[in-house]
Amino acid sequence: MAKVKKQPRPKAETPKGFRDYFGAEVTQRSEMLRKIAQVYHLYGFDALETSAVETVEALGKFLPDVDRPNEGVFAWQEADDADKGDWLALRYDMTAPLARVFAQHRNDLPVPYRRYAMGPVWRNEKPGPGRFRQFYQCDADTVGSGSMASDAEICALLADTLEAVGIARGDYLIRVNNRKVLNGVLEATGVEEDGQRDAVLRTIDKFDKVGEAGVRELLGKGRLDDSGAFIDGVGLTEAQAAPVLAFLTSKGADASETLANLRSAVGESASGAEGVDELEEIAAILNAQGYGPDRIVIDPSVVRGLGYYTGPVYEAELTFDILDEKGRKRQFGSVAGGGRYDDLVKRFTGQSVPATGVSIGVDRLLAALHAKGRVSKDAAGPVIVTVMDRDRMADYQAMVSELRGAGIRAEVYLGNPKNFGNQLKYADRRGSPVAVIEGGEEKERGVVQIKDLVLGAKIAENATLEEWKERPSQYEISRSDLVAKVREILADQAGEQA
């Protein structure tokens, strides 16, 4: 007899680099995003939701004449007889779709256009621990205003947003720098050759890691790194390197001192002077609004993103300590960043349109809220009405109806009710605060048993027999008192957790 070849079963797995989010993971994030949206809305920003899918042409980074234009993005070609279908891709950020939207709808949109967007983006990158290929972004941008007031506004918005979601004043700092100042510094070095300029930029990017002394070495002859390898330097003279080091270390005791240091670092450069003027204007506006240096500060040591942006750059850092995976204290670090990029839609329209905006790292901010205990640990589990008699399902359903009517999360056990232990195990897995029990005997007497599962678990862990007798975790009450008693127990539990 011929063997029937068995079709192998499909694997029940997410694709590599993707994951599922359960229960509180979902609701905590959406609650945080809702609070952020409220602040964005208060500032006059309008919601925008673009589709996940864009043409590769509109996204702009990838060219259809490449064989597989999916480096970095998830892309595919539309089916088409002549194999000339459009290449489509999943958006990799919120900014590229914003550029497309503004170019497409520019005659209908108010200008300046303040918009916020929140949702997943996708990156076709090698996944790693904690690195996923789908993650949330939450952006606010103002398109069509070159005014420094819009940059100042974004900084204030960011501060208000962090406080609205639960980061206390003093636990965060928004640091502002300016790409034009850096341009002025580059002019002041006298370095003109593009390759050498790029090398200086790359070195500045390492300031966070290697500090002032490290940057000095790397701008000059080179440096032995921690592993003992020698890193070639850019080869600047001391005099050439001086403006760069002055720039990176120009933070003074207050904004006016910092600005004076920056003016000296950029020397005669017109672009540099413009950048310092811009920072001065931002500082003045924020000051008038009451955002002092305890919240927003001019800080030229912020170098992340300086290569990408064209004007002011901002970064939100959380300044409290957490323990890293090795138990060492370290600052929580950056949760949002942004800046001005003045050529947003030029690719589409040929016209320069100024824009500035910020992107919040949703997962990092949520992790910070967890670290500060500002997120409820778990969504409350439902009250479980157990099933003692499967023919009286209607009775049990009536109970949950009453509880829900009173705003209490509740459900009937819907598995096989034969084994009562399984029902309590299920309640445990759900994190249920209360179980309701009504057997035939109780039904006859018009009573129900109410089990306080939180107290029960505590007693099981800690209590002496005396305590247990004094504070029983199970109560027999009249059926008509069901809602009142459950409400009372839930209130007690909430009080004890607070």
Place this chain on the structure above:
Amino acid sequence: MAKVKKQPRPKAETPKGFRDYFGAEVTQRSEMLRKIAQVYHLYGFDALETSAVETVEALGKFLPDVDRPNEGVFAWQEADDADKGDWLALRYDMTAPLARVFAQHRNDLPVPYRRYAMGPVWRNEKPGPGRFRQFYQCDADTVGSGSMASDAEICALLADTLEAVGIARGDYLIRVNNRKVLNGVLEATGVEEDGQRDAVLRTIDKFDKVGEAGVRELLGKGRLDDSGAFIDGVGLTEAQAAPVLAFLTSKGADASETLANLRSAVGESASGAEGVDELEEIAAILNAQGYGPDRIVIDPSVVRGLGYYTGPVYEAELTFDILDEKGRKRQFGSVAGGGRYDDLVKRFTGQSVPATGVSIGVDRLLAALHAKGRVSKDAAGPVIVTVMDRDRMADYQAMVSELRGAGIRAEVYLGNPKNFGNQLKYADRRGSPVAVIEGGEEKERGVVQIKDLVLGAKIAENATLEEWKERPSQYEISRSDLVAKVREILADQAGEQA
């Protein structure tokens, strides 16, 4: 001189069949979904968010050995040296990912597992007017319970959800049918050949369109359709067709009459009797919970989805009339549907796991709320603080700070302030309720001008000069009264709109 070939500019367009959602379109939908999630949560359902991307293998409909496995879905192959990368695809619904999740995490999930999911899904279909290739779904399912109590629960959940988002009792009806009853009916016809059975099923699907007489003809010799074409019949005898027609028209004055009619329609069929028993159990549970036939009703004429599901089937219809595009009255129709499908994870695990659930058509339900005037027409525009003197930006920013501090949506005009008319045009485009004006002269006197833009627009449309004088739409107030006066105007406007 050789001509420099110009790179053509990219088109600023969404891909075919995709669209952007602006402002209130986004916030109204998320507000509706939030209300739905609250009801789902109250019923003990837990949130689940899977990634947009699944392996084609897990989705299950499409085979990797087909050259382009993207019929109906957006799919692509992971880059891989040997061209053996996994095929990935965007999810086309929420049920296939649920099956994958349950199979993958079955040892960690509570069983029964009640979960809800809301988010976009993607279909690679030919787009048409009002037909998009990305749209929202909002599902609630219970996996691992074969109890009719879980089907009854889904129906009650659906009724509560519709009322929570703003569909009044009486404006909707949830209709329940059962696939097993249909199986019994098929047995009662005596039709055994698969092809003929399928033909009967397809005919039943046309009941909504052609009615009892039409189905009778189509089950028999055939029928002339509206266009004059003759549609061949299935070729059943009158006696064979009788149970089918009895089934479709078995709705009685109340549930017990309907159930009696169904019992007679299924004759001796065991499966049919089981289906009628199930409907009876559902009706009893819902009745005990107070969900009468004004909300949920056994209705065997519901045939949509009967081919797909294995047990009870439900559909939520909105029963109020709207005018269609030709101005004719018609019922709004279906906004949600679901049923029992008892082989959810068998493909993955080989084990049968019962499941039942419902999917709400998010866009249709939102359209219904619009039709009933249950959605605020537009998100309120922000108060606009105009810029009369660009050197006093800090003053204007301080004003919006104060307004926002009082919870009032407000912004400074950030465009070029030279032309004041443009500022008011911008305010108009934003739907701003109020404009604030403070020129140099006002600043000196310590006052600001407050313009009621809603009243102003009304006056411009309708008022006589006398009325205009009596009810000026612009007020000069002390700078210190800014927040109080704006609040007063907004309250007046809200009162008049109500």
